[in-house]
Structures are given as structure tokens and as C-alpha cells.
Amino acid sequence: MKRRTFDKLVSFVGLGLAALLLIFAGLLNFGANFANDSVASQLENQNISFPAEDAMPSETKDQLAKWAGMKVVTGEMARDYSDLYIWEHMKGSAIAVMGKPATYSEVSGVYMGLVRGGSTDVEKIKQYGDLRQTLFMGNTLRGMLLEAYAFGTLGVIAGYAAIASLVGGVLFLLLGIAGLMHIRRTPEDATI
Structure with missing residues (x-):
């Protein structure tokens, strides 16, 4: 050749x-x-803000202090609000009623057992019903926020991949141009 x-x-x-x-x-x-703008606009519409530092859960106050008083507008902020703020409140509510952290399904099971079992302890039924509602709402909001976090993370990864593709594209472009310039210097009769 x-x-x-x-x-x-x-x-x-x-x-x-x-x-x-x-x-x-x-x-x-x-x-x-698209991902970053969608996450920001959707979270902006939710109008969720971190409380002031003194109102944050003591267990996660150090981790949340950087967001004190700020509006949740990024995936990372959504994850922290979900995992370090809402989750702590959910655990605290369950401990207050059950004496231990509990999930929605555990509390719902106890609540349904009390209701269907014919319990006459109205105050206990109310406590478990309220806790059930709190955990349901907390889980729902956590799910939506964690979805925003996942979508935002995909946007960040796509951004890094865009940079890598751009660098690779420019590198191949320069090498291709250098190769075409090298052809003029190659003798007609040279072979491989």
C-alpha cells in the first residue's frame, strides 16, 4: 500500500x-x-428552603449548615434536604410515638392492626394515624427530591462527558489536519 x-x-x-x-x-x-435547567426550575417551583441553622436537626446540623436559609435549587441540595432534614424529622416523629425509628409500612401495619382489631384507645389510634400520615408525606417528598438529585447527577455526568468529547474532538481534528499536512511531505513512491 x-x-x-x-x-x-x-x-x-x-x-x-x-x-x-x-x-x-x-x-x-x-x-x-436541559437536566440542570429542569432540576433548577422544578425545584424553584416547589419553593423549598432550608431553615435557619438553629432550626436544623441537631444530628445533621453540621452537614446542613452550608445551606442554612437557602432555597433548594440543585440536585445536591435536594439530596441533603431529603436525607439530612426530612429523614431526621421522620425518625424523630417515629421515635416520639414508637420509641424507635420506623418506616411508613411498619407504622401503617400497627395503625391498621389497631383499627381493624377494634382497639378502643382513641388517643393511640390518633397518634399512629398522624405518624402514618407524616411518614407517608415525608416519603413522598423524599422520593421526589431524590429523583431531582438523580436527574441532576445525570446532568453533571453529561456535562463532564461533553467536555471529554470536546477535548477528544479537538485532538482528533488537530491530528487529522496534521496528517493531511504530512501527506504533502510524503514522497509519491513511498510504501508501507
Whole structure:
């Protein structure tokens, strides 16, 4: 095979890969911006804010202090609000009624047992009913916030992939151009 033919082949493949990577970079950047903008706008509409530092749960106050008084607008903030604020309140509510942390399904089972079992302890039924409602609402909000966190994380990953694709595309573009420039210096009769 002639060297010039091989150089042309390699150079055009490099330019094709450069074009492909640059297209990927654009699409990944679009995806990253879409994810980040969607998360921010959806969380903005929810109007969820962290409380002042002195109103935060003592168990997670150190981790949440950086967000004190701020509105939840990023995936990371949504995760912290869910796992470090709501979850602590849910555990505290369950401990107050049951003496231990409990899940919605555990509390619901006890509540349904009291109701269906014909319990006459109205105060206990009310406590478990209220706790059941609190845990249900907490789990629902936590699920929505953690979904925003997951979507936001995918946006961040897409952003990094866009940068990597852009760098790769530019590198292949430069190498392809260098290869085409090298063809002019290669003798006609050179072979591989």
C-alpha cells in the first residue's frame, strides 16, 4: 500500500472521529443544560428552603449548615434536604410515638392492626394515624427530591462527558489536519 494512501485514510478517519466527537459534545452539553435547567426550575417551583441553622436537626446540623436559609435549587441540595432534614424529622416523629425509628409500612401495619382489631384507645389510634400520615408525606417528598438529585447527577455526568468529547474532538481534528499536512511531505513512491 502506498504511504500517501494510508496517510489519507488515517487522516480522514481522524477527521470523521473528530466530527463525531464534536457532535457528541454538543448533544451531551445540550443534555447537561436541559437536566440542570429542569432540576433548577422544578425545584424553584416547589419553593423549598432550608431553615435557619438553629432550626436544623441537631444530628445533621453540621452537614446542613452550608445551606442554612437557602432555597433548594440543585440536585445536591435536594439530596441533603431529603436525607439530612426530612429523614431526621421522620425518625424523630417515629421515635416520639414508637420509641424507635420506623418506616411508613411498619407504622401503617400497627395503625391498621389497631383499627381493624377494634382497639378502643382513641388517643393511640390518633397518634399512629398522624405518624402514618407524616411518614407517608415525608416519603413522598423524599422520593421526589431524590429523583431531582438523580436527574441532576445525570446532568453533571453529561456535562463532564461533553467536555471529554470536546477535548477528544479537538485532538482528533488537530491530528487529522496534521496528517493531511504530512501527506504533502510524503514522497509519491513511498510504501508501507
